[in-house]
Amino acid sequence: MSAPIYHIRDIALHARDVTLRLPFRFGDTEVRAAQEAYLRVTVEGPEGVQKGTAAQLMVPRWFDKRPALDNDATVAELKATLGSVARLAPGRSGTVARLGGELRASVRDDLPPDTPGLAAGFGPALLEAALIDAACRGADLPFVAAARADIFGLVEAAPDWLGADAMQAALADLHTPDxxxxxxxxxxxxxxxxxxxxxxxxxxxxxxxxxxxxxxxxxxxxxxxxxxxxxxxxxxxxxxxxxxxxxxxxxxxxxxxxxxxxxxxxxxxxxxxxxxxxxxxxxxxxxxxxxxxxxxxxxxxxxxxxxxxxxxxxxxxxxxxxxxxxxxxxxxxxxxxxxxxxxxxxxxxxxxxxxxxxxxxxxxxxxxxxxxxxxxxxxxxxxxxxxxxxxxxxxxxxxxxxxxxxxxxxxxxxxxxxxxxxxxxxxxxxxxxxxxxxxxxxxxxxxxxxxxxxxxxxxxxxx
The missing domain is CATH 3.20.20.120 (Enolase-like C-terminal domain)
Structure with a gap:
């Protein structure tokens, strides 16, 4: 059975300020405050219209540690990946896995060519998690059960170096949380x-x-x-x-x-x-x-x-x-x-x-x-x-x-x-x-x- 197809209608981006109770250090960088990004996606799928949400802290100078960039510049880079997702995702259709893969490539091309791959993947990763949430809610399933049923389309998207059979077997072996x-x-x-x-x-x-x-x-x-x-x-x-x-x-x-x-x-x-x-x-x-x-x-x-x-x-x-x-x-x-x-x-x-x-x-x-x-x-x-x-x-x-x-x-x-x-x-x-x-x-x-x-x-x- 083929995995469900979802059509992305809308992307909403929000942020919450987070003040650290203790200073946080990445190498020579000290962080005392950051923002937590929230991405909410609205999709239309087999069960109708659903919303899914994901969140990540935007931490400076980990995704991109180039010494020429200060803390603010590296956070702006993460925000740029979210902006690219918000512009490029609406109107696209596919399985969760295909949408995630396509958006990674599109956002990569939309950013300056010297953007590190880790930073370029931030926005697409947040969208992928929100799509997973929307798909699970539409199917009325928890994450592990949904993955075992392959509603994200991972088997058909398995790379050649892994193979569909290895992916199918792994999905059946996922663990429920305890x-x-x-x-x-x-x-x-x-x-x-x-x-x-x-x-x-x-x-x-x-x-x-x-x-x-x-x-x-x-x-x-x-x-x-x-x-x-x-x-x-x-x-x-x-x-x-x-x-x-x-x-x-x-x-x-x-x-x-x-x-x-x-x-x-x-x-x-x-x-x-x-x-x-x-x-x-x-x-x-x-x-x-x-x-x-x-x-x-x-x-x-x-x-x-x-x-x-x-x-x-x-x-x-x-x-x-x-x-x-x-x-x-x-x-x-x-x-x-x-x-x-x-x-x-x-x-x-x-x-x-x-x-x-x-x-x-x-x-x-x-x-x-x-x-x-x-x-x-x-x-x-x-x-x-x-x-x-x-x-x-x-x-x-x-x-x-x-x-x-x-x-x-x-x-x-x-x-x-x-x-x-x-x-x-x-x-x-x-x-x-x-x-x-x-x-x-x-x-x-x-x-x-x-x-x-x-x-x-x-x-x-x-x-």
């Missing part, structure tokens, strides 16, 4: 103990790593590096001293955010192996994320080799990026809804096929910016569906509270997704117990939310 372990991000140089905290918010939420562990029972951590072997080893030794009382069996990842050259990374891994104080951390280490610049990561003349598993993140800027990365020696990839929900499902199909061949790979859920509410729920559901049991979830720590949402919207999310949230002094907070969040309520009609955001009270996106 619980998600929170992997807490430890930014480079952040406070590790209460004595290190110099600027404490008044919201009662933890700041120092030691306090986060005590308050939320976290046992999974993502530790940021800075690209200097000596400094990074010293930093890891400080963090390891805080984690040591938790004992073995932690889940630990490291993230270099493109800051290492291959030679210096080899120096880092050698030091990591030799450091006695890091034996426990090393035993619990799952992988290192994106050590090398994206421009070097998928170059055929430069296959990678490392003493630890390494996965791409910023280099995952095209639908076939993981397939190409594996051929060059990478161990896997991150999945993020800001890069594409259907890409995550496609990568799951590739991972599943590789596992059956005795060549397992790593698919890891990473995103520390997703805000509680629609964005957090859709991204977490995507991760759970492909079998992730732990996920980097830090948007609630840096900001949270569903900022910009009306009181009615906050109350609705608290009511319909009470397993995920509890009420707090600054708005809904994640209900983290023993380092995990129950997410069974994400298995609802639509894409991860029983509540549609109140965009009537949300300002339109300004370009």
């Amino acid at each position: 619980r998600m372990m929170i992997r807490h991000t430890v930014g480079y140089g952040v406070p590790l103990t209460a004595a290190d905290v110099t600027d404490r918010p008044t919201d009662g939420q933890p700041v120092a790593l030691q306090d986060v562990i005590g308050a939320w029972g976290v046992r999974a951590f993502k530790i940021k590096l800075k690209g200097d072997p000596e400094a990074d080893i010293a930093w890891l030794e400080r963090v390891a001293a805080i984690l040591a009382p938790l004992g073995p069996g932690l889940k630990i990842s490291l993230d270099a955010n493109e800051q290492y050259a291959p030679e210096s990374f080899a120096d880092f891994t050698a030091r990591l192996t030799a450091a006695p104080a890091l034996a426990g951390l090393r035993a619990d280490l799952l992988f290192v994320e994106q050590p090398f610049p994206r421009e070097l990561s998928l170059v055929a003349a430069h296959p990678v080799s490392a003493d630890v598993p390494i996965v791409i993140d910023e280099a995952d800027d095209a639908p076939d990026a993981l397939y190409r990365a594996l051929a060059l020696g990478w161990s896997g990839s991150s999945v993020k809804s800001c890069k594409g929900v259907l890409r995550a499902v496609q990568n799951f199909a590739l991972a599943r096929r590789r596992a059956a061949e005795g060549r397992p790979i790593i698919l890891t859920s990473e995103d520390l910016t997703c805000q509680p509410g629609l964005s957090w729920q859709q991204d977490t559901l995507m991760a759970a569906a492909i079998g992730a049991t732990h996920s980097e979830r830090n948007g609630h720590y840096f900001a949270g509270g569903m900022q910009g949402a009306s009181d009615a919207e906050k109350a609705a999310f608290l009511s319909r997704h009470g397993d995920i949230y509890r009420d707090g002094p600054a708005g809904p907070q994640l209900r983290i117990t023993d380092g995990r969040v129950a997410i069974g309520s994400l298995d609802c009609t639509g894409f991860g939310a029983a509540v549609q955001p109140d965009l009537a009270s949300t300002p339109e996106l300004e370009f």
